[in-house]
Amino acid sequence: MEIFLDCLPCMMRQALEAAKMATDDEVLQSEIMERTLAILSKFKRFDTAPEISGVIQESIRELTGVQDPYAAVKARDIEEALRLEPLIRTYAQETGDSLPRALKTAATGNVMDAALYSGYDLENRLMQELKRPFEITDQELFAGNLKQAKKILVIADNAGEVVFDRILTEYLSKTHQVIYAVRGRPILNDATLVDALRAGMGPGVELISTGVATPGAVMALASEEFQALFRSADLVISKGQGNYEALSSPERDVYFLLKAKCQRIATALGVGLGAYVFKKVEGSRRE
Amino acid sequence: MEIFLDCLPCMMRQALEAAKMATDDEVLQSEIMERTLAILSKFKRFDTAPEISGVIQESIRELTGVQDPYAAVKARDIEEALRLEPLIRTYAQETGDSLPRALKTAATGNVMDAALYSGYDLENRLMQELKRPFEITDQELFAGNLKQAKKILVIADNAGEVVFDRILTEYLSKTHQVIYAVRGRPILNDATLVDALRAGMGPGVELISTGVATPGAVMALASEEFQALFRSADLVISKGQGNYEALSSPERDVYFLLKAKCQRIATALGVGLGAYVFKKVEGSRRE
Numbered sequence: 001m002e003i004f005l006d007c008l009p010c011m012m013r014q015a016l017e018a019a020k021m022a023t024d025d026e027v028l029q030s031e032i033m034e035r036t037l038a039i040l041s042k043f044k045r046f047d048t049a050p051e052i053s054g055v056i057q058e059s060i061r062e063l064t065g066v067q068d069p070y071a072a073v074k075a076r077d078i079e080e081a082l083r084l085e086p087l088i089r090t091y092a093q094e095t096g097d098s099l100p101r102a103l104k105t106a107a108t109g110n111v112m113d114a115a116l117y118s119g120y121d122l123e124n125r126l127m128q129e130l131k132r133p134f135e136i137t138d139q140e141l142f143a144g145n146l147k148q149a150k151k152i153l154v155i156a157d158n159a160g161e162v163v164f165d166r167i168l169t170e171y172l173s174k175t176h177q178v179i180y181a182v183r184g185r186p187i188l189n190d191a192t193l194v195d196a197l198r199a200g201m202g203p204g205v206e207l208i209s210t211g212v213a214t215p216g217a218v219m220a221l222a223s224e225e226f227q228a229l230f231r232s233a234d235l236v237i238s239k240g241q242g243n244y245e246a247l248s249s250p251e252r253d254v255y256f257l258l259k260a261k262c263q264r265i266a267t268a269l270g271v272g273l274g275a276y277v278f279k280k281v282e283g284s285r286r287e
Numbered sequence: 288m289e290i291f292l293d294c295l296p297c298m299m300r301q302a303l304e305a306a307k308m309a310t311d312d313e314v315l316q317s318e319i320m321e322r323t324l325a326i327l328s329k330f331k332r333f334d335t336a337p338e339i340s341g342v343i344q345e346s347i348r349e350l351t352g353v354q355d356p357y358a359a360v361k362a363r364d365i366e367e368a369l370r371l372e373p374l375i376r377t378y379a380q381e382t383g384d385s386l387p388r389a390l391k392t393a394a395t396g397n398v399m400d401a402a403l404y405s406g407y408d409l410e411n412r413l414m415q416e417l418k419r420p421f422e423i424t425d426q427e428l429f430a431g432n433l434k435q436a437k438k439i440l441v442i443a444d445n446a447g448e449v450v451f452d453r454i455l456t457e458y459l460s461k462t463h464q465v466i467y468a469v470r471g472r473p474i475l476n477d478a479t480l481v482d483a484l485r486a487g488m489g490p491g492v493e494l495i496s497t498g499v500a501t502p503g504a505v506m507a508l509a510s511e512e513f514q515a516l517f518r519s520a521d522l523v524i525s526k527g528q529g530n531y532e533a534l535s536s537p538e539r540d541v542y543f544l545l546k547a548k549c550q551r552i553a554t555a556l557g558v559g560l561g562a563y564v565f566k567k568v569e570g571s572r573r574e
Binding site: 005006008009010012013016019026029030033034037038040041043044 | 292293296299300303313316317320321324325327330331
């Protein structure tokens with residue numbers, strides 16, 4: 001996906017957020033912003049926003065020595081999601097153990113980031129999000145594909161979201177081999193192996209790393225193991241906006257499962273801001 | 288006022304907004320963002336955010352040839368404010384022709400920018416804003432100063448706001464000489480001479496230009512005429528955040544009249560986000 005000009009102020013805001021999490025030293029924060037501006041000024045040389053974010057976050061690690069600035073935030077998100085798990089399970093199983101509910105629950109996990117904490121009454125807001133239907137859903141197409149499939153790859157997004165994803169991976173792993181791929185290194189509030197384990201992912205699900213430290217699975221940066229798996233899996237579910245940005249013109253068919261949190265992504269998908277989407281995008285290399 | 292790191296993403300967002308208003312050509316918009324990033328990367332060399340904004344907006348004028356990208360926005364804001372004038376006057380005169388109401392009305396004009404249009408039901412929202420009391424008000428101090436004063440300088444902010452300011456300038460001009468100072472050239476949605484005339488400013492009020500084309504009256508950039516007036520006026524009222532940023536450590540006493548629209552300004556003033564403030568700041572050169 002191309003880099004929209006609207007992404008530039010947003011990436012700068014994100015850099016400042018990470019800088020403040022990594023250090024209280026205002027001189028260092030100021031230096032981080034200078035470096036961020038230098039990186040952003042070369043935005044035309046990059047293909048996707050997650051790639052730029054990756055470089056910015058790497059420079060923050062270098063300047064501060066802090067390897068995981070979002071560690072505390074991720075721990076809080078996971079803890080909060082685990083606290084909400086009974087509520088999530090009640091919703092997921094209300095209509096029996098169904099695919100549509102499992103998909104919608106996993107999609108809703110996409111709100112388990114800072115945005116959700118800006119207000120009070122988390123339970124009510126979460127229930128509203130869970131009940132909000134998909135604006136686009138290719139779930140019948142997916143259900144059809146599922147019959148022929150054996151191996152399913154799910155590409156994870158943020159840390160707190162893993163608790164919601166477990167509803168989907170538990171459902172799928174009853175009948176299929178499920179592989180859950182997380183980031184190769186800490187990047188923003190995205191899930192790493194440690195985060196996924198903390199959120200209770202597995203047993204019955206294979207956990208692997210993409211090898212990528214960008215907030216989106218940029219294939220050119222991924223490990224050979226992940227690239228091979230991406231090609232060989234029968235079905236791929238990609239979660240969240242970052243992975244959508246990185247994979248929106250995929251070589252193979254991908255099902256994107258996300259909430260459109262920013263106007264640009266919503267416009268690209270042809271949905272309203274805040275809409276839930278489960279959309280199949282056909283790969284450029286047809287088999 | 289120092290440049291906060293939080294201002295950087297905000298100035299970038301503002302640059303993109305202006306770029307889109309000035310041109311539909313995406314290549315040109317992209318070039319504007321590259322130039323903006325180059326300007327912002329030197330942020331440490333500037334003293335205040337309005338100075339940086341001034342340079343960015345000048346580069347947009349250069350690249351696009353559009354001298355007043357916000358012309359249509361300002362015309363709309365003024366038209367809308369004039370349409371609301373009966374409502375504004377009813378509020379201002381509800382308790383008789385009083386100074387507190389005149390001050391609060393002028394302060395409320397500070398919301399007459401794009402923010403107000405993001406929702407519907409403008410009248411109700413405006414009434415809520417008008418009724419919201421000052422969180423800080425030095426109006427008794429001001430009323431005391433007024434008794435000894437002859438010449439009052441009011442430094443304008445955005446274009447639509449001028450209609451609200453007329454309530455205050457009409458009140459003050461009954462007993463005092465009032466001079467209303469606008470920007471020297473178009474800059475964002477700030478009021479210029481043409482805008483002020485369109486919004487009905489005058490008669491009985493002298494209109495002058497600061498000579499400045501930054502969104503805040505940066506004294507070092509102001510005309511000699513304005514600098515002399517700034518020194519010689521008995522009272523100075525500075526409107527809005529931009530002027531506060533430019534003048535927050537003034538040589539002479541200044542009354543700041545504004546709504547704290549961003550968290551950084553709110554923190555600097557020790558008030559909540561969105562608070563109304565009428566605050567006297569003492570000058571560094573005591574007479």
